[in-house]
Amino acid sequence: MKTTINEIARQAGVSKATVSRVLNDSKPVSEDIRKRVLEVIESNNFKPSSVARSLSMRKSHLIGIIIPDLSNPVFSRIIAGIESYIRNLDYSLLITATDFDIDMKIQHIQILKDKGVDGLILVTDHGNDAFFQAMIDFKKPIIMIGSDSAADSIPVVKIDNYKAASEATQYLVDLGHKHIGMIRGPLDDPQSGLERFHGYRDTLKKAGLYDENLVVEGWYSFDDGFEGMEQLLNTKREMSAVFCACDLMAVGAMKCAHEKGIDVPKQLSVMGFDDVDIARMYSPSLSTVRQPFEEKGRLSIMTLVKMIEGKDANLSFQSEILPHQIIVRDSTVKYTKGAHKK
Amino acid sequence: MKTTINEIARQAGVSKATVSRVLNDSKPVSEDIRKRVLEVIESNNFKPSSVARSLSMRKSHLIGIIIPDLSNPVFSRIIAGIESYIRNLDYSLLITATDFDIDMKIQHIQILKDKGVDGLILVTDHGNDAFFQAMIDFKKPIIMIGSDSAADSIPVVKIDNYKAASEATQYLVDLGHKHIGMIRGPLDDPQSGLERFHGYRDTLKKAGLYDENLVVEGWYSFDDGFEGMEQLLNTKREMSAVFCACDLMAVGAMKCAHEKGIDVPKQLSVMGFDDVDIARMYSPSLSTVRQPFEEKGRLSIMTLVKMIEGKDANLSFQSEILPHQIIVRDSTVKYTKGAHKK
DNA sequence: TTGAAAGCGCTAACAC
DNA sequence: GTGTTAGCGCTTTCAA
Numbered sequence: 001m002k003t004t005i006n007e008i009a010r011q012a013g014v015s016k017a018t019v020s021r022v023l024n025d026s027k028p029v030s031e032d033i034r035k036r037v038l039e040v041i042e043s044n045n046f047k048p049s050s051v052a053r054s055l056s057m058r059k060s061h062l063i064g065i066i067i068p069d070l071s072n073p074v075f076s077r078i079i080a081g082i083e084s085y086i087r088n089l090d091y092s093l094l095i096t097a098t099d100f101d102i103d104m105k106i107q108h109i110q111i112l113k114d115k116g117v118d119g120l121i122l123v124t125d126h127g128n129d130a131f132f133q134a135m136i137d138f139k140k141p142i143i144m145i146g147s148d149s150a151a152d153s154i155p156v157v158k159i160d161n162y163k164a165a166s167e168a169t170q171y172l173v174d175l176g177h178k179h180i181g182m183i184r185g186p187l188d189d190p191q192s193g194l195e196r197f198h199g200y201r202d203t204l205k206k207a208g209l210y211d212e213n214l215v216v217e218g219w220y221s222f223d224d225g226f227e228g229m230e231q232l233l234n235t236k237r238e239m240s241a242v243f244c245a246c247d248l249m250a251v252g253a254m255k256c257a258h259e260k261g262i263d264v265p266k267q268l269s270v271m272g273f274d275d276v277d278i279a280r281m282y283s284p285s286l287s288t289v290r291q292p293f294e295e296k297g298r299l300s301i302m303t304l305v306k307m308i309e310g311k312d313a314n315l316s317f318q319s320e321i322l323p324h325q326i327i328v329r330d331s332t333v334k335y336t337k338g339a340h341k342k
Numbered sequence: 343m344k345t346t347i348n349e350i351a352r353q354a355g356v357s358k359a360t361v362s363r364v365l366n367d368s369k370p371v372s373e374d375i376r377k378r379v380l381e382v383i384e385s386n387n388f389k390p391s392s393v394a395r396s397l398s399m400r401k402s403h404l405i406g407i408i409i410p411d412l413s414n415p416v417f418s419r420i421i422a423g424i425e426s427y428i429r430n431l432d433y434s435l436l437i438t439a440t441d442f443d444i445d446m447k448i449q450h451i452q453i454l455k456d457k458g459v460d461g462l463i464l465v466t467d468h469g470n471d472a473f474f475q476a477m478i479d480f481k482k483p484i485i486m487i488g489s490d491s492a493a494d495s496i497p498v499v500k501i502d503n504y505k506a507a508s509e510a511t512q513y514l515v516d517l518g519h520k521h522i523g524m525i526r527g528p529l530d531d532p533q534s535g536l537e538r539f540h541g542y543r544d545t546l547k548k549a550g551l552y553d554e555n556l557v558v559e560g561w562y563s564f565d566d567g568f569e570g571m572e573q574l575l576n577t578k579r580e581m582s583a584v585f586c587a588c589d590l591m592a593v594g595a596m597k598c599a600h601e602k603g604i605d606v607p608k609q610l611s612v613m614g615f616d617d618v619d620i621a622r623m624y625s626p627s628l629s630t631v632r633q634p635f636e637e638k639g640r641l642s643i644m645t646l647v648k649m650i651e652g653k654d655a656n657l658s659f660q661s662e663i664l665p666h667q668i669i670v671r672d673s674t675v676k677y678t679k680g681a682h683k684k
Numbered sequence: 685t686t687g688a689a690a691g692c693g694c695t696a697a698c699a700c
Numbered sequence: 701g702t703g704t705t706a707g708c709g710c711t712t713t714c715a716a
Contacts, residue, residue, distance in 0.1 A: 004693055015703045020695060027696095030701060047456045051396045052693030055708045060393060062436075071415060071422040080413040083439050092457055094404075095437045097425050114389045115434055222623050251623050258625050278620055281564050281593050283600050346709055357687045362711055369712095372685060394709030397692045690713080699704080 003044045012040040023048055054116060063304065064112035065095045066105055067123040073276045074220075074246070074293070078123055078145060081297025089305065091118075098124075102131055109134045119304045121145065125189050141307035143300045147191055156319040157300045161191050164289045164324040165199025168271050169243055171287075171326055173207050176335035177241040177269065180204060181214035183228035183253060185245040192220065196245050196273065214239060218249060225252025233260060240268060240335050247272035247279045250286055254331065269332040284330035292322050345386045354382040365390055396458060405646065406454035407437045408447055409465040415618045416562075416588070416635070420465055420487060423639025431647065433460075440466075444473055451476045461646045463487060467531050483649035485642045489533055498661040499642045503533050506631045506666040507541025510613050511585055513629075513668055515549050518677035519583040519611065522546060523556035525570035525595060527587040534562065538587050538615065556581055560591060567594025575602060582610060582677050589614035589621045592628055596673065611674040626672035634664050 005023075009016040014033060021027045022037045029037075040046075054060040065082065067075045083093060094117055098104040105124065112120060119141040126147055127135075135142055136151060144156045172180050182200050185193035197215070204210035216231045218224030225244060229252065232239060244250035250272030254264050264270050264284055272279055272288035279286040303317055347365075351358040356375060363369045364379045371379075382388075396402040407424065409417045425435060436459055440446040447466065454462060461483040468489055469477075477484055478493060486498045514522050524542050527535035539557070546552035558573045560566030567586060571594065574581060586592035592614030596606050606612050606626055614621055614630035621628040645659055 002693095005695095006693080016694080017696080017704080018702060021702085024695080028701065033701085047452070049397075049458060049693055050456055051393060051402060051458045052708090053695075054393045055391075055397050055710085056693080056695045058708070069422070070425055071419045073413060073415070073418075076415075076418045077413045080411070080439065083412055083437070084441075087438065092436050092438070092453070094434050095425070096429065096434070097422065099426075110389070111434070114392055116391060116393045222619070248623075255623060255625050277564070278623065281590075281597065281620065281624075283597050283625065344709095347711095348709080358710080359687060359689095359712080360685090363686090366711080370685065375686085391709055394692090395711075397694090397708085398710045398712085400692070685716105687716085688714090690711105692709105692711085695706105695708085697704105697706085700702085 002049075003046050005046075005048060008037065008040050008044060008046050011044070012037045060116040060118055061091050062094050062115065062117045063091050063301070063308075064108075064115070064117035064120045065093055065123070066098060066108050066112070066120065067095065068098050068100045068125065070095070070097045074274055075123055077276075077293035078297040078300075081294030082121065082301045083297075084294070085298045085301050086305075091305065100125070102128060106131055106134045109138055113138055113140075119143075119308045121300050121304060122147075125191065141304055143304045143307075145296055145300050155303060155317045157296050157303070157322065158191065158319070159291055159296075159322050159324045161195035162199040164291075165196040165243070165273070166203045167199075167324075167326055168273065168289050169200045169203040171328075172241045172243060172269065172271060172332065173203065173209065175241070175269065175332060178209055178335070179211065179214065179237070179239045179241070180209065181216075181232050181239045181242040183225055183232070183242060183244045183249050184215060184217050185220055186217060192245060192273075200243055211237070213237060220246045220248060222248045222252040222255075225249030226256040227252075229253035229256035233257075233262075241271070241332070242268065243271045243273075245273055247274045247276045247286060247288055250288070250331075251278055251282055254282065254284075254286070265331050265333040269335075271332055275327055279327070280329065282331075287329045287332040288327050290325040290327050292324075295322055344391075345388050347388075347390060350379065350382050350386065350388055353386070354379045402458040402460055403433050404436050404457065404459045405433050405643070405650075406450075406457070406459035406462045407435055407465070408440060408450050408454070408462065409437065410440050410442045410467065412437070412439045416616055417465055419618075419635035420639040420642075423636030424463065424643045425639075426636070427640045427643050428647075433647065442467070444470055448473055448476045451480055455480055455482075461485075461650045463642050463646060464489075467533065483646055485646045485649075487638055487642050497645060497659045499638050499645070499664065500533065500661070501633055501638075501664050501666045503537035504541040506633075507538040507585070507615070508545045509541075509666075509668055510615065510631050511542045511545040513670075514583045514585060514611065514613060514674065515545065515551065517583070517611065517674060520551055520677070521553065521556065521579065521581045521583070522551065523558075523574050523581045523584040525567055525574070525584060525586045525591050526557060526559050527562055528559060534587060534615075542585055553579070555579060562588045562590060564590045564594040564597075567591030568598045569594075571595035571598035575599075575604075583613070583674070584610065585613045585615075587615055589616045589618045589628060589630055592630070592673075593620055593624055596624065596626070596628070607673050607675040611677075613674055617669055621669070622671065624673075629671045629674040630669050632667040632669050634666075637664055 005016045009019045022034050096108045123145045124147050146158050184197040216228045218228045272286045275288045275290035279288045347358045351361045364376050438450045465487045488500050526539040558570045560570045614628045617630045617632035621630045
């Protein structure tokens, strides 16, 4: 039989209300009684049922996380950031994955709502109307990571993808490259797809170097990076550098180049985006744009908890743009005439 | 105001007991009443509170997962396997990470118990007495992944690390290598550390090739693999192949070799363990031992749910050994005299 | 078949 | 300060 608050009250010779009070420090209790109750709690190793407490307080101390893919470091590192912060607080994480399926996202919002979570963190690419409606129907605090929200009542934590991609491209331009290709993500993905491409395109246009024939598209995977590079090479156009929408694509591109006998970086500079572990591990190590994944998670959960606990209720919670950073490694070098790949 | 079962009962003109019955199909309800109730539920978009249900049924439909590190693919892929299976069932996952801290594990078992989870999956390396005691005190179903349990009432899902390491080593021997080093994990880690080392050692001993000077130790990281390789090279001993306790170490070792001007695989064959993504992406792609991570997760959660739901209560749940597989890629080649590294 | 009522374990008025 | 009591929203006897 599980010991309950009643049992503790009985053993301590007080009412369960008193036990509840010492449990929560909610009202003053005389020192000797508090002590006695504490002792009984201790000796029974009693822990109040969070379920009962949730029902009574209409607060579950559960936070829902919806994420596209748990095994992709781009997402799992965000989760790790969330988890390591919340671990010390009195909340637990209910985590679900969607495999990038938008209907699944909507469904999970519902499920988590039914489970009574106090708030939600959505790590997502983009949504549709039904999705935003589900968010509104959720009625409790929500934070989005990495994507824009439709409702401006929902704070977003992200980086400036446009600016980051611009800087990465400018870095390549500054190295003297004149023919810079891109393996981009899908354009219907507003952040990692569209913004990063626009940053690249606008920077090259400003430098008078933009060539739309040097742009190919793929999903954010190693295989699509590999294929993208093949396509780029098949154009037979002059190209001495490639910017990729993510590190996995960049690695795929490098692997492809390697197999075709093209030397990275001597003949071709490659730049990635994200700075996942593989970037520094690869040979050559990959120059890239670092995203603060863990910090994204940490900031999100911090803000969410504040929203839930209603502190600072007076100030509104706004979206945050976290800083990125250009990381120079071995996959990019100065352009030298003759060394480039036609 | 949140609509409750009472509100539904009122609107449908029945008692809440009846509503509960149609909600759970628990007892026969006349067809017309059922229909009427269903309509009211539908029109209010009513979902029963799982918190209240949990309290009443003493069953939370929550499953706790305790894992060392969320951002390591070796673990996150297990979680992904668990998640994709449980997604379709009426359970949710409460996930916590421990950063390999044993006290944290114990603490999390307690916390998850208080949260009322119906069962627990422990992805862990090894434990101590206090840890096993905490598992026993948990009193509800537990499954362990990848490690041995002290109590034999707790089923374990794992691979045969000894056999896998033996086969990997034998594969290297069969390629004609006579001087095979190992970068192993810590020996106080029973599975990935000790067993993999023993498989390697015993196989080489049988072949009359074991040389303890060719064994170095490290943690399962890229950096330790890199350093391990440095140590191995510093011995100045003849060595034409290296077996590493995990892929990350193997990649570190390859990177080190590369920087020292040693060609993998021409001068040195490298073999990993795990088959995480980076293995096939690396250049050269890494020969390794494939572990069925997702399947480990899937099988664990399947078994756990069965234990929780008490089906097959008559048959006991036993530990399962999942199959591994040697994956041959580009980092290992036949030994050719003269090409090896002294 | 259906309803009334007790109870799951806890919190929070309210009264003393 | 402390106890009594009424919920929180649901399931489940027990009667009818």
